Every structure is written in structure tokens, then in C-alpha cells.
Amino acid sequence: MWVTLAFASAFILGCYETGKKHALTGNAVIPVLFLNTLVSSLLFVPFILLSRTTDWLDGTMLYVPQASAATHARVFLKAVIVLSSWISGYFAVKHLPLTITGPVKATQPVMTLVGAMMIFGERLNACQWTGVLLAALSLFLLSLSGKKEGIRFSHNIWIVYAALSTVLGAASGLYDKHLMASLDVMTVQVWFNVYQLFIMIFVLLLLWYPRRRQTTPWQWRWSIVVVSLSLAVADWIYFYALSFPGAMISVVSMIRRSNVLVTFIAGAMIFHEKNLKNKAIDLFLVLSGMIFLYLGTK
Secondary structure, three states: OHHHHHHHHHHHHHHHHHHHHHHHOOOOHHHHHHHHHHHHHHHHHHHHHHHHHOOOOOOOOOOOOOOOHHHHHHHHHHHHHHHHHHHHHHHHHHHOOHHHHHHHHOOHHHHHHHHHHHHHOOOOOHHHHHHHHHHHHHHHHHHHHHHOOOOOOOOOHHHHHHHHHHHHHHHHHHHHHHHHOOOOHHHHHHHHHHHHHHHHHHHHHHHHHHHHHHOOOOOOOOHHHHHHHHHHHHHHHHHHHHOOOOOOHHHHHHHHHHHHHHHHHHHHHOOOOOOHHHHHHHHHHHHHHHHHHHHHHO
């Protein structure tokens, strides 16, 4: 069941990445991200209120239980990690083609696996090492493909942002597995969205607003709402999948990264990106690496 949920989350996540590209192209990043966190928080706040003031949600998957101060601190840390990943990732998506950022982000399960080795003492078998090597080869070839579009991986700040987003995303995945071992799905999902909103209010008012005339102007787009809704659904399914006994974060993370298929198709058909033949080979290597990682965990 948790594997099926992971695939559903991956598809919706691909729609989220596509909508994000549309929302960010030629637009100011911080206001878009603020509105995303605002909409997501507004979606979940009613569940807090209903859980506190009525018995309508008692015994359902949407009930938000009371949480201790220590629990809130743990969820707040997750909000900081995720938001840091999103900020760097949003800037990368704005300035780079989806057919570049998608495969880079798809290497996140490799980092998650390495993190699992370091933190949880896991060891790689032959299949998993093959997956790691294929993912590394795909990144090297992707850098060669990027050069044809004037994107030099060693000198492009937005590639650094994409890499940072991927590393932080892997850290978030490992932390998610830790959290879901002891916390309720709705506790994590609801409160980390609320805390992200509070952090983004600070970022918006103190960091972006005073310099807004010196950066890209902000424009309203309906895709901003689509991004928020799709991410909320994808994340809820993801957390629910991790709550199943025996759910493996390395496998779930790998499956979620199959969303690169959706973003690659969108990059080709909607955004008419270039050099698709070479990038398709890179994508094939990434997905092959993910398959070997999956086989290595069975």
C-alpha cells in the first residue's frame, strides 16, 4: 500500500513542479513562495480548529492531536529545513530549464541513501552501488548537456542552488522518517505548514519587501494556487505512506523522484526546452539508477 501511495505522490509532485515553473518564470520568487505557504496553511488551519472545538474529526485521519512543546520544536526544525530547500529550489527552477533541474533533483534518493549509511549505519549492496554510480554518471552527462545551452555546472550559481535544494531535501527525507516513527501524520503536515508561513512572513517583510523594486516584479498567476494545492496533497500522501509499518524512506524517496518523468514531458511539450535527446539519455540513466536502488532494497 505504501508503495502505491508513493507513486501517487510522485505523479502529483510532478504536477507541482510543472506548475511551479509556470508560476516562477519571469516572476519574483519570494512572494510566490509566500503565497504557496499561505494557501497551504489556510488549507490545514480549519483541521486544527475543528479538532480543538468539535468532535467531527475524532477517530479520522484528519484529526490533529494535541502536541507538546518538544514536538512543536521538532516540527519547527523540519519547517526550517524544508523551507531552506524550497527557497534554493525555487530560485533554481526560475533560472534553469525543467529538463536540467528535474534530473538534478532526481538524484536526491542517492543522497538519502548515503545519509542513511552515515546516520543509521546502513550498508550498500552491489545493486545499490550500481544505482549510485549511474546517478553520478547521469549528473556528469547532464553537465555536458547543460554546456550546450550555456549552463556550466562549475560556474553557474543556480546549479549550486539546485544542488543545495537537493541536499536539504535528502536531509528532510531522513528527518521525516525519524519524525513519522513517533508522530501523527497530521501533526507533522499541519504544523510544519503553519510554521513555514510564519517564517515566510519574516522573509517577505524584512528581506524581500524593502528591495522589491530592485528585483524581478511580482505578478499574480493562478498556477500559484495549483502549486499549493498539489503540494499539500502530494505531501499528505507522502507522510501517510511513511506512517505504514515497514515503509522504507530510501524506497519512498526514490519513487517520489520518478516525478522527473512528468517534469521532463512538461519541459518538452509546455515550455519547449532544448537539447532533449541528450537530456533523455541523462534521464534514462537517472531512472535506471533509481531502479537499481529499488532492487537493492528488496
